[in-house]
Amino acid sequence: MELWFSEYQSKNVRFSLRIKDMLYSRKTPYQFLSVFETEEMGRIMTLDDVVQLTTRDEFVYHEMISHVPLFTHRSPEKVLVIGGGDGGTIREILKHPVKKVHLVEIDEQVIEASKKFFPSLSLGFSDPRTSIFCEDGIEFVKNNKGYDVIIIDSTDPLGPAVGLFSREFYKDVFNALNNDGIMVAQTESPFFYGDFLKRVYGDISSIFRFTNIYTAVIPTYPGAFWTFTMGSKSIDPTAVDPGELPDLDTKYYSRDIHKSCFVLPPFVKESLILNPRA
Numbered sequence: 001m002e003l004w005f006s007e008y009q010s011k012n013v014r015f016s017l018r019i020k021d022m023l024y025s026r027k028t029p030y031q032f033l034s035v036f037e038t039e040e041m042g043r044i045m046t047l048d049d050v051v052q053l054t055t056r057d058e059f060v061y062h063e064m065i066s067h068v069p070l071f072t073h074r075s076p077e078k079v080l081v082i083g084g085g086d087g088g089t090i091r092e093i094l095k096h097p098v099k100k101v102h103l104v105e106i107d108e109q110v111i112e113a114s115k116k117f118f119p120s121l122s123l124g125f126s127d128p129r130t131s132i133f134c135e136d137g138i139e140f141v142k143n144n145k146g147y148d149v150i151i152i153d154s155t156d157p158l159g160p161a162v163g164l165f166s167r168e169f170y171k172d173v174f175n176a177l178n179n180d181g182i183m184v185a186q187t188e189s190p191f192f193y194g195d196f197l198k199r200v201y202g203d204i205s206s207i208f209r210f211t212n213i214y215t216a217v218i219p220t221y222p223g224a225f226w227t228f229t230m231g232s233k234s235i236d237p238t239a240v241d242p243g244e245l246p247d248l249d250t251k252y253y254s255r256d257i258h259k260s261c262f263v264l265p266p267f268v269k270e271s272l273i274l275n276p277r278a
């Protein structure tokens, strides 16, 4: 008998993966958490039936959400990750000479499942530079400040993550950053969720001096074409010379990708009515 996992990537589009084995399935206080072994994409974690990561393509998302803002800042010492309980983003941040990384994940059971089933992602949890807080990122950011980079590595805008995409939250993120601080958020598929992206872009650009969208190809996320939106208080992301960036051990991110990822196709630009800086 064949076993398949299916995710509604939009109201009318489903994405399915053939399952070898179901390893874990549990209702946490916040969401339904599952881990599967798949035929094609390695091991996967899902939350409320939405793919969070697969061991085959997770490197794209985690490299791009980390290295683009960290290299744009150039000398980040203190970094905050909101969400990101699988640890992939922490793993990438720790490739930089940062001093402190704070992870604020609302659901402790995501962290525990990652330690058990995804050791190649969760290895940074035990690094002495990492501190983990099992709290709501929305409240945490109101009470903690002094970050160089804040990365919002959240689930889709549903359940506890809804507030992580609000203008009030972005204002608190702005206040939690140092004067040259940079934030980045994962901002969904421009193909299926163009209106959402436009709203978030508008909110972030009403608060930060520079707002730039960049993209990456992530096979298991809706549309396989994903956006990240960066807000910067004073550093112009387009002024970074990727030729000056140090080498890093990566599989998707590169100096050339750092430059090209900010180039947006006309259908995205036009749908956003971006300002000339984007």
Ligand code: SAM
Residues within 6 Å of the ligand: 030, 047, 051, 052, 053, 061, 082, 083, 084, 085, 086, 104, 105, 106, 107, 110, 135, 136, 137, 138, 153, 154, 155, 156, 160, 161, 162, 164, 186
């Ligand atoms: N790469 C993933 C994606 O785009 O599908 C995101 C991965 S990570 C597992 C997302 C995490 O955000 C989840 O573990 C979830 O518990 C966490 N999260 C959701 N809302 C949160 C909140 N308000 N505060 C902190 N963490 C939150």
